[in-house]
Amino acid sequence: MTATQQEQVEEIRETFAFFDDWEDRYRYLMEMGRELPPMNEIDKTEENRIQGCQSQVWLVPRTDGDLLFFDADSDSAIVKGLVAILWRVYSGQSANAVLSFDIEGFLKQLDLEEHLSMNRRNGLYSMIQKIKSLVERCG
Numbered sequence: 001m002t003a004t005q006q007e008q009v010e011e012i013r014e015t016f017a018f019f020d021d022w023e024d025r026y027r028y029l030m031e032m033g034r035e036l037p038p039m040n041e042i043d044k045t046e047e048n049r050i051q052g053c054q055s056q057v058w059l060v061p062r063t064d065g066d067l068l069f070f071d072a073d074s075d076s077a078i079v080k081g082l083v084a085i086l087w088r089v090y091s092g093q094s095a096n097a098v099l100s101f102d103i104e105g106f107l108k109q110l111d112l113e114e115h116l117s118m119n120r121r122n123g124l125y126s127m128i129q130k131i132k133s134l135v136e137r138c139g
Contacts, residue, residue: 002097008088009106016110025115029081036084039073052126054119055079059127061134066094068135072127082112082124086131095135103128 019025043060050057055076062069069091074080089106090098107113113121 002093005089005093005097005101012085012088013106013109022115026078026081029084030077031081032084032088033074033077033080033082036073036080036087037071039071043071044073050123050126050130053079053123055123057083057123057127059083059130061131067092068095068098068131070131070134079120079123082116082120083127086124086127090131098135099132 015028016025019028039058039060044056044058048058048060050059053074055074057072057074057079059070059072062071070087072083072087074083085107086103089101089103093101107124112124116124
């Protein structure tokens with residue numbers, strides 16, 4: 001895990017732990033989603049849509065040298081917050097950092113699995129798989 005990735009993980013983990021209830025955590029997720037850099041509307045195509053998500057989620061990867069970056073958006077506030085978690089953990093990282101990071105373990109530490117609907121959970125893992133497959137192809 002890179003230092004930047006570690007900082008992002010710790011900040012998210014500490015903020016989640018700070019809140020006593022899931023209503024506040026959901027508000028934090030939605031706030032994170034609002035802070036995502038805007039995605040170009042022209043990139044919101046079927047080709048860039050993540051399959052397996054009940055909400056619409058778009059993801060456009062790009063590389064700069066050996067680092068992965070991506071733009072993403074969703075039409076659901078909570079799902080956009082989940083996208084923001086992945087963006088903060090993965091964007092700007094090397095292929096090795098993306099593939100070696102235990103995202104499933106991190107999400108369990110946040111207790112997300114217990115508090116997301118099955119559809120949102122499936123969508124989240126579809127996003128993770130899409131990012132990893134893009135990294136494997138590009139990296």
